[in-house]
Amino acid sequence: MRPPPRGLDDEAPRSPGRVTTSAAGAPRESVIHTLTAVTDLVAQGSGPWINFDVGLFLDRFWANTINGLSYGSIYALVALGYTLVYGVLQLINFAHSEIFVIGVFGVYFTFLALGFQPGQTPNVPLAGIIANLVLAGAVGMILAGVAAVILERVAYRPLRKRNAPRLAFLITAIGASFVIQQVFRITRGSNPEGTIRLLPPEPLFRIFGAPVTNLQLIIIVAALALFVVADSFVNRTRLGRGVRAVAQDPATATLMGVNRERVIMITFLLGGLLAGAAALFYLMTIPQGAVFNGGFLLGIKAFAAAVLGGIGNLRGALLGGLILGIAENYGQSLFGGDWRDVVAFVLLVGVLMFRPTGILGESLGKARV
């Protein structure tokens, strides 16, 4: 169904400038309008490079929703890490995606250490599988948590001590991100690690005809549970109060006896732990995911999710992650698989036009107490 190489002369004047028009100019309308505007512009005459497959969209609606929720949960857990750090330090922790990758490798190495071999689906009783998964998840979480704390020590604290401008943090984060990626690439090669899958997906039941697999159920429930834990940690514990205090007003918090450095450490640790958990779920969904640059796109999406929901706001990160996961899935059914990321970014831009601080608004400090 490819167009003939010539004969698109009516399309010809669409130089890159026009393309940008569609991408950036459209988002003045509502989100849906944005999407249709882009589509209309790009898909004139049932455009050859973009589909508008309403049939597939409706057909896959519920399957996409469930799948989007499950994938969105992973986004949400990673987004929590961005949001926590942003809430406390007003800093985009660009190396957070690499913390996630450390978690992924932590989980993977635990699988290897437990005796699983790449390539097979092992024959272990369910209880054993769950125990293995929990163990691997715990290792991944601890590794990612510790890595996040070390990252803070090495890349951010020296800058804080020197009162560096904010963008300097961004650059060390990028440097750290390069270093972590390259260490994995040099030691483990650039191929993904061999697949180890403990739990193949089995449909458990159906919602509106769409199957829900055991994996999806586990991931959604576990992610929600982790979110509740993180949320109540921040909102209900003494340490969490410290975190909120620093987020609101670091100077006053320090005067009131809050140890700012410790709060920062705890924030990074918490973000790392959640990223580690996300790593486990990611590797369960996509067993081919253990690769040195595997965190990059996911990290950007998770960051987008955090902004979408309102950066600095825990509930916003959850909401943003889920919405992004679902919207992406709808979008790729509607427009075709290669439009997935475009949909995600256009959605983000569109939402920010109307709610400039994200859906739920920002501020960890002002989070409901």
Place this chain on the structure above:
Amino acid sequence: MTATTETERAPSSSGGRFGELSRWWNARSRPQQWGLLVPVAAIIYLLPVLNPPIITTEPATSFPIALFNAAVFALIAIGLNVVIGQAGLLDLGYVGFFAIGAYSAAVLSSPDSELGVRFPWLVIVPIAMVITMISGVILGTPTLRLRGDYLAIVTLGFGEIVRLLADNIDPLRGNRGFQDIARPGGTYPDGSPIFTQNDAQGFYWLAVTIVIIVLFLMGNLERSRVGRAWIAVREDEDAAELTGVPTYKFKIWAFAIGAAVGGLSGTLFAAQVGFVNNQRFDVTTSILYLAAVVLGGQGNKVGVVVGAFLVSYIPDRFQFEPEYRFLVFGLALIILMIFRPQGILGMRQHLLTYGRQAYQKLFGAGTGVAPTSLTPSSRPAGEPAEAVPDDRSGSRPQGGGE
């Protein structure tokens, strides 16, 4: 201060003492400055011919091409510096403009293009700049009402969208790309063309010349009303608005001018490589541009040229050890940033048209640079509590002295 271009480059490697150097430099009269600049510029032009040992990237990668890439990078950094350093707008999608420039050149001259035209390079350049400028306005119009990090993520999204559209839309050929893009004409006295792919010397000289011209123009712009408005927006957007600066308009100007320079660099890049596809226009590249600006010292156009040179040059210099070059690069970023958090040259603040004279009157003859702790508030004024509240409140009003 346009002309300060190259002098400060050499000492930048020796570390420290930038403040004194800058002060000394600013104390010179214009003719003296020119007298020093001309030989420095000559050396820079002659670099590919001199091919100095230790500095050269050969034999691992061609030194003229590495230099050309560094010069293009410098041009990009100057453009991005208008957006980030001058107007204080955090743009993570600058690569989008670079891409639009490169694609304009490709679509307007490659035989693979469905337009079927072959414009000469010199015709393409203004067209591409206008196209990118328009796209800058189009991106800016809705998004510049956002502040701080929201702007960052939206621009990042824009950069990705441009890249993905180049991938998804068939006439833009995605990974297949456009071959045989027009190069500038011109021949050496012996008849051989100056601008070829395998001999980047001509391209390097062209790029350096463009960099110098753009530096001049930017210097004049900085000292103009526009430049003062940008600095006002950067320092305190609300206060600027209150004092009658149409901030929104000037922010869009910053975006458009930055975009045009990005487009110019894109056409230069496309002409030298002669081939454009969707690779290279990713977020990582965009972030490297940002790194060049921050590393060099945002707001200081000489600084960003130095920063761009380093960001482009370090991976090339370590090309002989390809396995480890990005590791080295990452470490270098961290270390440089920790030791020079304000950037290699730090920010200069030309708040006044006759900044130098004013500084001299205020602080005595020796002063001329911004304090190190003074930060380019990419954080706009309206945001909640400072991340590091105790660090800069006292230093902001001053104009000079490291």
Place this chain on the structure above:
Amino acid sequence: MVRRRLAAAGALVAAAALVLSGCANQSGSGPAQTSAAPAPAQPNNAVLPAGDGQGRCAPGTSIAYVGTLAGQNAALGQAIANATELAVNQHNQANQGCQVTLVKADSGGTPDTAVGPTQAVINNQAVLGIVGLPFSGESKAVGPALNAAGLVNITPSATNPGLTANGWTNFFRGLGNDAVQGPAAAKWMQGKFNPQSICVIKDDSDYGIGLAQAVTQALGPQVAACQGDVKTNQKEFSATVGQVQQANPQAIFYAGYYTEASPLIQQLRDAGVQTPFVAPDGVKDEQFVVNAAGSANGSFLTCPCVPQEGFTAFTQAYQQAYNTPPQTYSAEAYDAATILLQGIDKGANSRPALLNFVKSYNGQGLTKKFQWQPNGELTDTPVYVYRVDGDKIVTDSPITG
């Protein structure tokens, strides 16, 4: 505090899990060995890098690998670089009188980054020939410079048909291009499945796009009405899976590389789609089978390369040297390097001499017979179908023209 508590919990869980299942895992693992079909022997007249051991050449004579070594898609580049290095090492060991140096240049895999290192290789007068560049995009970018320098280059993996249409006299392709493999694959699918509909899914690489276009054209728009797109490095394919479920085709053709093919086929099979899966040489790699964790079983792979099961000597040497089995295009790179080394052994001591040697070369390699048309395409490129059987890739049948 949190950390301590969590660490304690982690330790507890660890202990419990180890007791529960550690032993069970150990005993249940270990690759299940399926008996592979009897392998055809390596073509016994294949030219190997060692040659006759009588090679003579000037000290310092070099060949180069130009291609990606770090960064994106580096795995493919590494495999090619390793195979080239292996060939050079074997050659040097056998030919004391001719010690060839291998120059490795990292092109970064993208057009813009490839220009500098390639130019450096051109400037290095000791380099007489190049194995590379691996990707079509970068090949297009540096082609004019290499051609101007008259430096022979044999690409082991760039399959864009347009590369040989530029009039470059120094460019040789060590494998069949998309225009050869695509129609052959389509023809084979038509014979095998007698399809009403086939889903053609492509990635966004030059390779994937070109191949999908060739296959779609050969199948006709009716049969190949179902077209899917995926992106390089994509890992989650629910949309594509949904598309296939809705179209319910007789076969799926995936035009792309193994990195995306493994999760794709796994997610297809997990969703209950048992449609036959056909993929090209970019997927024909042990990694595909391992990473699909059983889901790849029964897939068909087309490849313009002769069966490789017989290359035991090469496979073993490669495994021994790099601690990993050879990957897609490793054998092609080995052959390409061998041809250059042969030329040097036979006295080609300058770039024009080596270029002429390659131009008129006619000999058997591991992967196929090498003889080039004037434009740089091979005269004869057999396409074979392979099949994944258990955890092995075995030969299915040749596609006869």
